[in-house]
Amino acid sequence: MAFSPTVVPSFISPEIKKICLNIADNDRVQFVDIEPRAKYTPNKCAYNAKDEAETVGGEVVFGRAIFLWDKVMFDLIGHAVVEKDRRYYCVTPSKMGDQKVLFVPDPSIRFDFDNPNSRLPSCEVAISKKPEVQKLLNVREDIRNIKIKYPVSSNGVLLSPADAQALSVLERQQTDLLSRVIYALHPLKAKCACGSAKQFKKCCRPHMQRVYG
Ligand SMILES: [Zn+2]
Structure with missing residues (x-):
């Protein structure tokens, strides 16, 4: 997402x-x-x-x-x-x-x-004190700590192979944790976090419920 x-x-x-x-x-x-x-x-x-x-x-x-x-x-x-x-x-x-x-x-x-x-x-x-939120913040900090070694505009092109590997693992974790946190905490009637302008409960939540519910 x-x-x-x-x-x-x-x-x-x-x-x-x-x-x-x-x-x-x-x-x-x-x-x-x-x-x-x-x-x-x-x-x-x-x-x-x-x-x-x-x-x-x-x-x-x-x-x-x-x-x-x-x-x-x-x-x-x-x-x-x-x-x-x-x-x-x-x-x-x-x-x-x-x-x-x-x-x-x-x-x-x-x-x-x-x-x-x-x-x-x-x-x-x-x-939030939910453990998923703390995990998400930790993953995002790890991502920042890799990216901070490179120029802002590099967009991954110049990453060392080890950093590129670590980053792709972390980004997958981030995506999963983001979804979990959205599923757990995003208000049902607020606009969906996917940007669709539909209510969360009528948009992505039913699909997420099969995975995270
Ligand atoms: Zn959605």
Whole structure:
């Protein structure tokens, strides 16, 4: 399942504030407008923000974009935005077509623009205490730890044979665990995680029930 069930949270809950205090030692979490530039690509937010900041005379601010998979986990993805006239904005197009990103500045983030392997840190925080959720987070961390060795744009082409092998095993585990977690926790009446726009209970759940039920 390629679809990611995480979304931009609709409001800043006390839980989000608490996580931000743990992550970034500040509570300056805020919704930031996305003003995408056609010349920029997703996944390159650091370079996009640097280019924009140099163009408009602003500053690059590093932090975390916060995404929520309701009842399951938070995804805290390293992100870069632009600060200009004391206002933050994001110039990186959202793959999901989002118009806002929930952002918290993280002064601990360092990014080496001269190193093509530089990646912004990411982490996930479980909401659910179900063991499948913790296993899923562990697998995803293992995947990140392999990918972090390679440039962002490599898309697997340059992976060593050992890493490619490990990655394919982990990705299969991730797919299975994702399905299990969706089956166990996705709200029945919410839109299905496959992206069909149908209710979960009328779309993929009946099929999953044969496998996981
Ligand atoms: Zn479905």
